[in-house]
Amino acid sequence: MKQTSPGDKILSIDIGGSHVKATILNHEGALQMEYEKIVTPPSPKPKQLVEVIQTLVKAFPVYDKISVGFPGYVKNGVIFTAPNLGTDAFKGFDLAKALEKALGKPARVVNDADMQGLGVVDGKGFEMVVTLGTGFGTALLSDGYLLPHLEISQLPIRKGKNYDEYIGEKALEKEGDVKWNKRVKNVIEILKKVFNYDTLYIGGGNARKITFKLDANIKLTSNRDGIKGGARLWKEDTREHLITSKKNQ
Structure with missing residues (x-):
């Protein structure tokens, strides 16, 4: 399948448990318009x-390719x-x-945290991305x-x-900010010991609710930054690595 060329525009879509967000990116990932969003229906059917998504992007400018981050396990575009959202x-x-x-x-189509990871990492060493939203998303990257x-x-x-149940949206609503922050801090300590990441990026709608001091190698990111990963998803070097990784699973 054809890779991106410098003139290509990419429709980048982030599917979340509460909203579906989308924007148009250029080849390098710069936003060509403010991203827009629409409410995700409760327990939607695929159709x-x-x-x-069709309704959300109906009035969007012309684009050449589509990148999608989906909240679940995705392989070769299949959920x-x-x-x-409802696995069944x-x-x-x-x-x-x-x-x-x-x-x-x-x-x-890839996992939503994977697409966000492509948009926010520096590409240096072993980097981990987590998203705090309806659920708990994760992505792992090595040298980008x-x-x-x-x-x-x-x-x-x-x-x-x-x-998901421990620090997802429902846990935040039930337990409140103080207890939820303690849980998030506990999760970060676990991630440190298990993954020994060089840098951890924290995104998602609830990242802004973190109140404790973060380590120097932990960075907060925004959905605006994460959705830029839609451009990198179409770059040849990234796609080749994705295919190789899948073959080795």
Whole structure:
């Protein structure tokens, strides 16, 4: 499939549990318009989600390619899990193919934290990206290249809870900011010991609610920065590494 050329415009879409966000990027990832968003329907069916995206981008300027970050495990554009949207409905759904048919442009779909990682990392050493939103997203990168995706959010952490349940949106609403911050701090300590990252990036809508002091090698990022990963997803070197990683799984 053709890679990007300098004149290409990329429709970059971030699908979240609460909103679907989108913008147009140039070849280098610079925003060509302010990103817009629309509410994600509760427990949407795949067809409904595609229709929501069509509605959101209907009046967008012309674009050449589509990049999508999806909150779950994705392989070759096909959804395997969707913890916060409904795995049963989405399992086996080829979202890339569905969007190509609906929007008429070539599409690539990856995990949402993976796409955010491509947009925010410095590309130096072993970097980890986590997103604090409806759930808990993670991405791992080595010298700027995505490593095979791991659904760390579904691992147990305490008292029968997985990471999604421990520090996701519902936990924040139930436990309040103070207790939630203690939990996030605990999770960061675990990540330090398990991954020994060089840099940790924290994004997602709830990252702004962190009140404790972060280590020098931890950076807060915005959705605006993360959605820029949609451009890198179409760069040849990144795509080749993604394909190689999948073959070695």
